[in-house]
Amino acid sequence: MFFNKIIVSGLLLFSAGPAFSQPGRHQDVIEQLQLPAGFHISIFADNVPNARSLALGDNGTVFVGTMRQGAVYAVQDTNGDGVADKRHVIARDLYMPNGVAYKDGALYVAEVNRIIRFDDINKRLNNPPKPVTVYDKLPSDQHHGWKYLRFGPDNKLYTAVGAPCNICNPEKEIYASLVRLNPDGSDFEIIGRGIRNTVGFDWEPVSKTLYFSENGRDYMGDDRPPDEINQWSVKGEHFGYPYCHGGDIPDPEFAGDRKCREFTAPVWKIKAHMAALGMRFYQGDLFPADFKNQLFVAQHGSWNRSKPHGYRVVLIKFREGKPVSEAPFVSGWLTKEDKVLGRPVDVLEMPDGSVLISDDELGVIYRVNYKK
Template identity: 60%
Template sequence: MNVQKHSWLKLAMLALGLTACSDNRAEGLLSEIKLPPGFHISIYTDRTPNARSLALGSDGTVYAGTMEEGKVYAVRDGDGDGKAEQVYVLASDLNMPNGVAFADGDLYVAEVPRILKFKGIARSLSNPPKPEVVFDRFPEDVHHGWKYLRVGPDGKLYTPVGAPCNVCLSEKEVYATLTRLDKDGSNLEVYARGLRNSVGFDWHPDTKELWLNDNGRDWLGDDRPPDELNHAPKPGLHFGFPYCHGKDIPDPSFGKDKSCAEFEPPAWAYPAHVAPLGVRFYRGEQFPAEYRGRLFVAQHGSWNRSTPIGYRVVVVEFQDGKPIGDKVFADGWLKPDGKVLGRPVDILEMPDGAILVSDDKAGAIYRIVYRP
């Protein structure tokens, strides 16, 4: 990992007290987390410093990417007791390997400028193969350069290219987009535009349509613009950045000659600066029936709001295919005095219907189950 390239991020995290911890403090957080009645939280593993995006292998192995840690982990619960006994480091010194995706026995990892593939990874966790380079022509900008990575229902890899700034208009059309490409690295195309920094998306289990988060711009005040949940059922939509934010907030610099009506409005507006990251539609049967089809959202938390907000997991409720409300599902990582204990990053549903939540500050992955 290029230390100079990442120094600004580490300094910012130190200033905010957001460095990942690799000790057992995560266990002490559990008593602080509030959940709906009948739900219980435990530590799946606390040996994954800076754990961020999650992916599930066909054999139950959980893969986790990181940012400043530069590592990719494989985590296994061999005896099925809900706590991982084995943690493997598959790679180190990578360039913000945030995104991970599993398909056809292979693990795909998204760095800032490229996508790697670890072929047949499950057979060699203790001695991982040298990764193949799938694609290496993404921009090298670190600002919003970290990537989420998923395999869509069409079998293609989907990954964003964030704006290299707080708000700007770049000459390179690939910025502020969601891209997709074949798993062999061919046929790169822009699927959606006008997305400042989308670090979490999922496909509805029934319609197979894409829903994706977007983190709004900074420095328009504590309460605007909203962070967004966007609906992209087809390619070619533009969601407004940098011209328009939310449904009807023109950018003071770039929106003077544009109308927000020209762009796709958000399907749902989160409060400003909650930083929605990983999302998953609940498909399982362990949780009460009303949760099926709802969207779990990890809100990483604000970094520059005068009163911090976020640091929680919320659930978005849908009706007739549209979001109609959200409510807090898990919180307690943010104390009333503003102290931050943890920062949820991604959500992963397990085969038994439990969900995992990664926390890059605590260096942990939590497991949430329903046992009334």
């Protein structure tokens, strides 16, 4: 497998070569990555250009959304050796199809302006059906328009509509919101507001409480405001944007007479510009017991900080339902010389308890395994 580099408008893209997978092709990157003792990382799939959000289908099929690539993929490890040996293109030429979710044999895909569905997809990977439109009344703004998509414990589809700017006060209430709807597109409702941009959320396994990542605004300095992990509790909650950031930082342009105490504060703060994206609570039994029900968060990495940071996956430890600490789990995608080797986006737990991590810079999916 090889990729040809293509430069388009300053972005480094990759076009896939003819073969499927050469697990050793990115061994130089793998050798730079650091994990806790007993954990091992390898390449699960290396021909998924711009790989972003991940969803688990039947029989271990992994569905992969993209952003600038405009494609949706499915990858399979049919012989169980920890390396994907089949790849299927489910769709092309979509509008930033970042979000993917799977339920009852159907693949749901979130484009910027709509949610679509591919029915009976696991039986039709080689000949995907035409998608059915589930909901098509979302804004079409590209700025913060790409979406995460998950099914909640209530069997509803959850997604978010980001602010169409770095910092502004949008006139339409749909912007900067967390929303949910039924799988058939009915009963669309806004359940949270004041959320600049979330591209990752999950439910704590014991309490079934929804937690989501949020990226702070730009151009307030290298270290302000923080990225956030927020907890959603009741419909109508407001999380502060654009008036307040991090629970205690009034916005210099929009705060006015609004006070930070009016809004729901984050339950955990992440260093500014880390770009916290996909997140999953670990529920498997493969990793040591102290990883159970703890939160993995992919930090995509800063893009405009004077000295870059992030580019890692962290573990946020919870105790009695509250986050109490944060520590690197996989690091090394940012070298000591500030060279970027990869950018993690999403995290997915597999049926065997291993964990997959997508990387939209290299166009690969890693697999993290544990052996005593």
